[in-house]
Amino acid sequence: MARQHQLSRIEWVADSCRLLNAIAEEFSRTKPFQGLTIGTAIHLEPKTVALLMTLRKGGANLVATGNLNSTQPATVEYLKRHGIAVIGEQSTDARAHRGFIDTLLDRQPDLLLDNGADLFARVAERPYKNLLGGTEETTSGRRRLAPMREAIALPILVINDSPIKQFAENRHAVGQSLFESYMRFTNRSTNGKRVSVFGYGACGKGAAGCFRSAFSNVSVVDVDPVTALEAHLDGFSTPPRSDAIASADVIVTVTGFANIITAADLPMFKDGVMLINGGHFPTEIDVDGIKSAAGPKAVDTYAGDGIETLLLDDGRKIHILGRGHMANLAGPRPLGNSIESMDLGFALQARCLERVAGGKLDHTSCVVPVPADIDAQVASGYLDLNR
Numbered sequence: 001m002a003r004q005h006q007l008s009r010i011e012w013v014a015d016s017c018r019l020l021n022a023i024a025e026e027f028s029r030t031k032p033f034q035g036l037t038i039g040t041a042i043h044l045e046p047k048t049v050a051l052l053m054t055l056r057k058g059g060a061n062l063v064a065t066g067n068l069n070s071t072q073p074a075t076v077e078y079l080k081r082h083g084i085a086v087i088g089e090q091s092t093d094a095r096a097h098r099g100f101i102d103t104l105l106d107r108q109p110d111l112l113l114d115n116g117a118d119l120f121a122r123v124a125e126r127p128y129k130n131l132l133g134g135t136e137e138t139t140s141g142r143r144r145l146a147p148m149r150e151a152i153a154l155p156i157l158v159i160n161d162s163p164i165k166q167f168a169e170n171r172h173a174v175g176q177s178l179f180e181s182y183m184r185f186t187n188r189s190t191n192g193k194r195v196s197v198f199g200y201g202a203c204g205k206g207a208a209g210c211f212r213s214a215f216s217n218v219s220v221v222d223v224d225p226v227t228a229l230e231a232h233l234d235g236f237s238t239p240p241r242s243d244a245i246a247s248a249d250v251i252v253t254v255t256g257f258a259n260i261i262t263a264a265d266l267p268m269f270k271d272g273v274m275l276i277n278g279g280h281f282p283t284e285i286d287v288d289g290i291k292s293a294a295g296p297k298a299v300d301t302y303a304g305d306g307i308e309t310l311l312l313d314d315g316r317k318i319h320i321l322g323r324g325h326m327a328n329l330a331g332p333r334p335l336g337n338s339i340e341s342m343d344l345g346f347a348l349q350a351r352c353l354e355r356v357a358g359g360k361l362d363h364t365s366c367v368v369p370v371p372a373d374i375d376a377q378v379a380s381g382y383l384d385l386n387r
Contacts, residue, residue: 010078013046017343018385019378020054023350027058032354034059039109041101041119042137043070043329044079044086045336051346052084055353063107065100067115068092068282070329092282092323098122111353114156116280117141124151133356135159135349136367139201140256140280145367155361157352161369164379165345166202173341175206177328178252178278179214185306185321185331186274190214196221196248199255200231203278207252208236219244242268250274251285258283263293271316276327287324294318306331340386347378 014021027033038055042048044066052062063085066076071090079086088100101118105126112119112134120136121144133155136142142158159165182190193216197208200222208231212218220231221244232238245251245261246268253260256279263286277284291299296310310318322330329336336342351374355361 008074008078010046010049010075013339014050014053016339017047017050017346019343019347019382020050020350022381022385023347024054024057027054027350027354031059032357033111036110036132036357037061037063037107038111038113038134038353039104039107039119040064040113041067041104042113042115043067043336044075045070045072045329045334046075047336047339047342047346049075049078050343051349052079053082054346054350056084058350058354060111063087063104063109065104066090067118067280068094068097069323069325070334072334092325111357113137113349113353114141117144120145120152120156121148124148127152132359133157133361133365135352135356137345137349138256138280142367143256149366152366153363155356155363155365156367157356157365157370158367159345159348159352159370162348162375164348164375165370169337169341169345170202171206171209173206173337174203174254174278174328175208175210177335177337178203178207178254178276179210180335181327181331182250182252182274182276182321184333185276185327186319188274190216190250192217193249194219194247195250195252196244197236198222198244198251198253198260198284199279200227201254201256203254205234207254207278208234211250211252212236216250219247246270248273250276252276252278253284254278255284256280259286260284261290262286263289266290266293269316269318272319274319274321275324276321277324278327280326282323282325285320285324287320290318290320304332344378344382347381348374351378 038060065087069092076086087103108128110132114120115137135157137159139160195211195216196219197204198221200220208218220236221241222228228238275285294310298311300309306322308320
């Protein structure tokens with residue numbers, strides 16, 4: 001009789017990260033992080049475990065915290081059980097999250113792996129001597145850190161500025177996972193729905209494309225006329241902002257900027273509109289401002305499904321998914337991006353941290369893209385395993 005094992009999702013993900021597993025095998029021999037502590041502030045979900053275990057194979061001591069609302073308790077339990085220090089727990093409280101960040105930095109890690117610039121923005125205010133530099137994962141984080149280059153003056157490689165990250169994770173995986181998350185939240189059809197996507201960067205392209213493939217009528221809004229022209233030539237309608245809001249059954253924000261949808265848009269919302277955010281920070285849709293201005297006569301909360309419905313005096317309903325947090329890591333069964341896309345993105349993380357730990361970069365590499373040779377190395381490694 002065949003052996004039977006009861007395994008967790010974390011173990012399924014770990015087995016599926018073929019590129020990270022190959023790097024972990026290499027790191028177990030080369031030990032690029034021997035004697036170093038790596039501090040991480042990143043979504044604590046199963047795919048992150050594969051990255052952290054890879055770094056530990058390289059000799060790293062690890063101390064981890066999460067991002068707002070995305071920390072998964074089962075992941076924290078697993079990491080602690082395997083000897084990795086975890087600070088904090090799942091929280092939507094920004095003040096508590098800042099406390100977790102400060103507690104992590106009190107340990108003065110040698111390298112930082114950041115996601116949204118929570119760590120490095122604090123380092124700009126309270127630097128310490130042994131910090132070698134690190135990585136930033138996101139567009140939102142890069143924008144946040146760019147004005148702080150002189151204050152930080154350490155090498156920070158921006159994973160999101162890799163072409164691999166842009167097409168593999170942002171365009172393909174974020175678009176797919178946002179669409180999947182909409183389905184998991186709502187179980188509502190997309191056929192014939194009018195979907196307005198705000199932002200036509202790589203993530204917006206993916207989201208718009210996935211909803212169109214699911215037979216939705218998709219409009220795109222972008223403040224950059226060149227980018228809006230690209231959306232138009234890609235076959236999407238590009239109406240004025242007000243028309244895009246007023247006609248939408250579903251509004252998706254993927255811009256990296258705050259206050260994309262606000263209380264000022266309340267009069268334009270269609271009855272039954274769904275508001276869903278795919279940006280890193282829970283500020284693209286001003287949920288609190290909308291609630292305050294709406295003065296709803298009732299709020300229906302579907303707790304297990306992560307849906308809030310505002311019932312307005314004029315009879316309209318507004319559905320807010322995941323409280324405006326990044327939808328693919330909020331709500332029911334928050335799976336995030338595909339394993340393969342994160343295998344690539346986290347391979348970039350591992351290689352970039354290896355480069356910073358090597359000590360050959362200086363302050364001129366503060367908030368710069370992934371070096372081209374690392375892109376080529378990661379791409380070749382993935383193709384060798386998956387052709």
